[in-house]
Amino acid sequence: MKKYIDDFTVVENRRLNDEYVILTLQLDRELPEILPGQFAEVRVDNAPNTFLRRPISIHDVNLKKRQIKLLVQEIGEGTRTMGSLQKGDKLNLVYPLGNSFSDPDTKEVLLVGGGCGVAPLLYLGRKLKENGITPKFLLGARDRDGLISLDEYEKVGEVNVTTEDGSLGTKGFVIHHPLMRTGNPGYDHIFTCGPEPMMKVVAKYAEKHGIKCEVSLENRMACGIGACLCCVTDTKDGHVCTCTDGPVFDSTYLKW
Amino acid sequence: MKKYIDDFTVVENRRLNDEYVILTLQLDRELPEILPGQFAEVRVDNAPNTFLRRPISIHDVNLKKRQIKLLVQEIGEGTRTMGSLQKGDKLNLVYPLGNSFSDPDTKEVLLVGGGCGVAPLLYLGRKLKENGITPKFLLGARDRDGLISLDEYEKVGEVNVTTEDGSLGTKGFVIHHPLMRTGNPGYDHIFTCGPEPMMKVVAKYAEKHGIKCEVSLENRMACGIGACLCCVTDTKDGHVCTCTDGPVFDSTYLKW
Amino acid sequence: MVDLTVDLKNGLKLKNPVMTASGTFGYGEEYEDFFDISRLGGIIVKGTTGSHREGNPYPRMAETPHGMLNAVGLQNKGVDYFAREIYPRIKDYNTNLLVNVSGSTVEEYEDVARKINELENIPGIELNISCPNVKEGGMAFGTSCPSAVSVINAVRKVYDNHIMVKLSPNVTNVAEIASAVEGEGADSVSLINTLLGMAIDAESRRPLLSTITGGLSGPAVKPVALRMVWQVSQAVKIPVVGLGGIMTATDAIEFMLAGASAVQIGTANFIDPLVSVKVIKGIEDYCERHSVNSVTELTGGMITD
């Protein structure tokens, strides 16, 4: 897929809570095709200690409005600077990068997200729905404040939640949710994105039950386009780049 | 004099033209005493390539309002970032630094400025006037746009101008102004600040006519407080620091 | 019209002085979507070794103030794979393709060079005797004169085209090493490779790289690189290629004024994939503005009276 470098204009910065914002970015021409699971390398200007671009998933795409959304969790100077952007500010993106979640062979799919890993699942869910598949979501967070813009996900499919403190949904981690209990689980393809420990238990569960499982990995990236070889992950084929061979991998391909 | 580190609040950013702005900064407590000719070391945040503080003269002081003014010429990333500050922004200053213009023994003084070197002359003029001395100003610039906020100077004393292109006042450099012709010049103390070549001809003229001349030097500064010895200038006593022994020097003391 | 061409001799003529640095521009293909890479003066492709190398474990990268550390460790599929699979895909780029050659032993350097010698559209190699990220060989060859000499001497015997030797900045006297490799028949030297550095995460108390230390690149190292280019260009007669932290045309011009005949751009490609063409344009503009007819006039043009 062809990659682009473009200046987007911030048309909205919606603050969800202390930690999360959703940026809506508009391009002044047609958007290229963007697949669910892909990401952008974002240049953060005016942040003195942010030298490299920051990889951020495409949270949502609206071709008609020529808009994309980024869900940003503020954890350091780069993401905090993104979080402070205002309407009218520019943001330079190299995009769309990486492979994508696959087209499932089944109609029964579960999308499991945790933390800011929920970001790519909204666009994935929307795309699945366009193709006649109504996904189930299972979203986990520390507490109810960590579960963000659930209404958007609800428009796409059934939403199930877990919180570590039990303040919403099932108490515990996603793996403790009834959907992840043995016995007919009602889905045979899992897409998951979130903290690595979470994805590992989800993948283990899936493998045990013969369910196909695609995971979206994070990694420290410099280029995002396969040029620097900084972002490798260990697979059955040895070191491959998370930014080009991934970020989405079949869980059985990884040396986890 | 005791030095301070304080966060000031920008209460006004008045843009004079493409190149110059006047920032009005307010302190949330009483200002300390500040002498004419002193400067501040300004910390420039959010400018990725601006590592060190920037020395900027105190352009004006209003003790009652707890305000100081800085006249900033945008020539690089640091000064441009200062020029883009908005009402409500904070600016951290180490101040007041350096010596100051002396108290003249005479009532007949001429204040000669060029470029952003006019900055410290406004506060100096105001202080002189408070002490019963009405100064004459001689201000030079490339063209009329380079001559800024003349009205402020006019409130303090007689203003004479030169422009290189003749678009205002006498055509040429300050040294070509009638005030700088030989014969009874009508003043016996010059204070000057501006580009070094300008100050050199002014100083030479003054020395030739037995007029006392104080010049305010610029220099590349790291600390601004005499700790790093980066900002030396060559004098009859060898290398001395521009930031503590200066920025104001008697022209005859310098090895020019 | 400014003449941007630079002749580095022994078969290496550049249409302009801007090349991309090894390990930061893949095989060029990665950047094809962004601009016509034949506009470049040259591309130094990834570090290539005698056989397949997996490189170092993850994590391999850490950001630092105005720079980055990497510990890739020469991951590549080996020279045979390069010749068979990659070379055919890229050989017709209308620019100079140089292969960055690495090894753990003198024999490995020799072996790789011999194989590259057979590839028609490769006008030269860059001998990497300065990689800080491998346990054996690499930088060890570039930090003492005798070992540097042994590599160049062996490779010179089997390789006919342009040999550019990439020097390590992790030495007491870089000019001495440059003179030594010049004496063995190197056609040019390029510098700097990365400075050996390290980063720690204070919270977890762990190093940020799997290998603990790694190579520092980016604008942070530019003052050191510029100094070394200046020192080396006074010590040798062969052309010097300058790199280390170039982000803008002004940076590139500084390297040329310090003595470089050409430059390479590394880390900056990650921040702006278009940087190399912007630098070419910027050099041209500078030359026009300063009435410089040929870019070669900039080389060593620093005024120090």
Next chain:
Amino acid sequence: MVDLTVDLKNGLKLKNPVMTASGTFGYGEEYEDFFDISRLGGIIVKGTTGSHREGNPYPRMAETPHGMLNAVGLQNKGVDYFAREIYPRIKDYNTNLLVNVSGSTVEEYEDVARKINELENIPGIELNISCPNVKEGGMAFGTSCPSAVSVINAVRKVYDNHIMVKLSPNVTNVAEIASAVEGEGADSVSLINTLLGMAIDAESRRPLLSTITGGLSGPAVKPVALRMVWQVSQAVKIPVVGLGGIMTATDAIEFMLAGASAVQIGTANFIDPLVSVKVIKGIEDYCERHSVNSVTELTGGMITD
């Protein structure tokens, strides 16, 4: 309550591990308006030589990405002036005052050390064998083992108190030099001094420093400094004092985890005159948060399994 004290041995006990670096904190007096400087673990005063030195011509400073170059060149009024005029003013600070001792010859180092030996309230000297900004001596002493050894050997004979030797980063193998000075009786080593660098103004084509090259300091050099502190702390048994680009408590902690017993803060003082007290406070907070009872537990605490 966290125990912040550090004993560097041979008479140098610090109330906390934070000192200010030579040449960046004047004689301490310059910072008195900002905070009570007796809160510091120590102050290393300006480089002091046998006789008055004018230092290098102007310009002496250039800003670089996340760093600065300086070419002060040891401007100072000489050791006699120090002992007569400055020492009486500062001797009663309730902190450790160390004099940074420099020279062009072994005899000059010896001479200065002998005179400092007579000043009661100076618990130690920092032997600067690494100044890159002087034509003779300076860094030349610190870049080879034999010359480093000759300085330490001579000074050790005339100086009884703590000798901290300040190492140059402009070497191939810093651990080797550290071991050599340890062998001659150095009580501790501090590193790094500045990296030799250079900057040019492309428009005027002139170097930005009167001396062409100068010393690079600030966050840009931190990864290199951290790596060297780690290498040296594994090679010697005497305490290592880490510096180079420390701007925050986290930076300081990283140096300690890499093996430093104490740290020095240099360039950061220019940007925030209060930085050293903030670093002390930040180290204390970190220790509390991590249930560290004594700051000495941080030294070499990097986990590398």
